[in-house]
Amino acid sequence: MNRTLYGNLIFELSKKGRKGYSLPQDYDRTHTTAELPETLRRKEAARLPECDELTVVRHYTNLSHNNFGVNDGFYPLGSCTMKYNPVINEEIAGMKAFAGLHPLQPAVTCQGALEVYYNLQESLAELAGLSEFTLNPCAGAHGELTGLMVIRAYHESRKDAARTKVLIPDSAHGTNPASAAVCGLEVVEVKSLADGTVDVEHLRQLLDEMGSDVAAMMMTNPNTLGIFEPHVLEITEMVHKAGGLMYYDGANLNALLGECRPGDMGFDVMHINLHKTFSTPHGGGGPGSGPVGVRKGLEQFLPTPRVKKVIVNYDIPEDGPTEWEGFIIDWGQGDQEKPLGSVGNFFGNFGVMLKAYAYILSLGSENIKQVGPLATLNANYIKERLRDDYLLPIKGLCKHEVVFDGLVDKSTGVTTMDVAKRLLDYGYHAPTIYFPLLFHESLMIEPTENESKETIDAFIDVMHKIAEEAKTDPELVKTAPHNTPIGRVDDVLAAKQPVLTYWKSLENE
Amino acid sequence: MAKFEEGLRYSESHEYIRVKGEFGYIGISDYAQHALGNVVYVDMPDVDDEVTAGEEFGAVESVKAASDLISPVSGTVVEVNEALEDQPELLNEDAFANWIIKVQLSDPSELDNLMDVEAYKAHCEE
Secondary structure, eight states, X not given: XXXXXXXXXXXXXXXXXXXXXXXXXXXXXXXXXXXXOGGXXXXXXXXXXXXXXXXXXXXXXXXHHTOXXXXXXXXXXXXXXXXXXXXXXXXXXXXXXXXXXOXXXXXXXXXXXXXXXXXXXXXXXXXXXXXXXXXXXXXXXXXHHHHHHHHHHHHHHTTOTTOOEEEEETTSOTHHHHHHHHTTXXXXXXXXXXXXXXXXHHHHHHHHHHGGGEEEEEEESSOTTSOOOTTHHHHHHHHHHTTOEEEXXXXXXXXXXXXXXXXXXXXXXXXXXXXXXXXXXXXXXXXXXXXXXXXXXXXXXXXXXXXXXXXXXXXXXXXXXXXXXXXXXXXXXXXXXXXXXXXXXXXXXXXXXXXHHHHHHHHHHHHGGGHHHHHHHHHHHHHHHHTTTBOOSSOSOOOSOEEEESBSOOTTOOOHHHHHHHHHHTTOOOOEESOSTTSTTEEEEOOOTTOOHHHHHHHHHHHHHHHHHHHXXXXXXXXXXXXXXXXXXXXXXXXXXXXXXXXXXXXXX | OOOOOTTOEEOTTSEEEEEETTEEEEEEOHHHHHHHOXXXXXXXXXXXXXXXXXXXXXXXXXXXXXXXXXXXXXXXEEEEOTHHHHOTTHHHXXXXXXXXXXXXXXXXXXXXXXXXXXXXXXXXXX
């Protein structure tokens, strides 16, 4: 790549008068802003870069080469489930019959799409062990907020609206307390034991103190340390007894997929990240989707729209009575029983749902049962092979992800940050670092079920090599990365003085 | 390695208090600034705010994480260290010299609930 020529900002490549097009001479006359009110018209020309088309294409093509995704290499970002996005998903979502739909077209003209929507609602409910799902929320945290709104609506419907506290373990994802706060609820932290699981005695104490104020408890299982909560049944029972509901954060659902179900553990409300567990693109690759499911008895609090299957009986003159199966959209309009209305745009991110449904059908009910066990096997294999060089604070079986607390040998001063940066030199995406907060040097690896033994072995070899370098040449690791287009960035400067706008003069000014 | 200073009282959440007469200077320990890494922002209360022992009075944000500041004692804020507004990195340079808030103690007996330097050292090694 010619970085110096095309890797600069597009503004820096600008030359006055350069264009990639030509317009008819009378363009200005036919496209005038005269009909716009004076106050809405620009006083000065927009400061846009001027480049020829080839420069623009080369600039963005070069930038795209700096990208790193699951299709480029191993991407073991913990708690993010960066699993492979199968090509068939894209093909199906790209089909004209789906991609060309308009959200306002009459239900009778898009029965196929509604059938997919309905079937996904049903499939997720079955996999989660819950009654019904809404596909409306557009991401995981959006799902959390929606789930808490459902819980609040439930308490309000029982005239028990004074319940404003949400119990959240100190190991939780940061989105949990954030969602509770956005929902107007008060966060109460539940302590963890030394092994990272919920301190049941502390929970009991909190419920004794404030049980009648508790709206819900939010839990991730397996938790953010990748450990299955052994007392989950006792916990859900305790919270229910106090009158609160149990919320399941679906971020780590991949560990359990097909093996056990949140509904069976006693959870009442949950969200699923389709962009994690159900193989749709995650991060820059495309929008997320955070369906929310509820147990029986809470369905009326789910946001709309929801797609329902109906059977209509026609008495056709020559054929006699005929049953016709069709799908309708329930918008819940004017329905006092459905207090939340809609939480997203139209149906949510339908393209993402198509991909998730394609994934479920591609695997089938037999193969989907292997997702959790294989993801767990891969994580435990990495754990056992790295524990001599990387400090393992919690021994024993983990689920789909493993957390180390930096290097075993801390005498050289090489930190988790340095190890993560050095991994970039070897062509790997860095794992999640400095989360969870229970340890100072957290390094969280989630391989997913997709990776071959060869890929995982190669990654393990590199991790051993970096541990060795940390002993023999610590400076090399501390100053990494060396092979990337940009070296070690100044995190402090970026946090304290972020430059968010381009202010230098353009060539043509 | 982290430094420890004698004569201060320490909390389990790694705040220290330096008592001078009826006032206490509260900051974070050297161990805490080490664990946090480069500090980029300190969220401080206003003068005249009340603080309560065991409750949050602000937060320290580093490149790694944001951490609540928990007050080791109860009382009234009489001064905040304004230098930290522009130079939060002072906490990394010398955590003991750069206190965060100065508090007029409302109940000096609360100091008995805090650790001395030896007990705090042991707490950090746990």
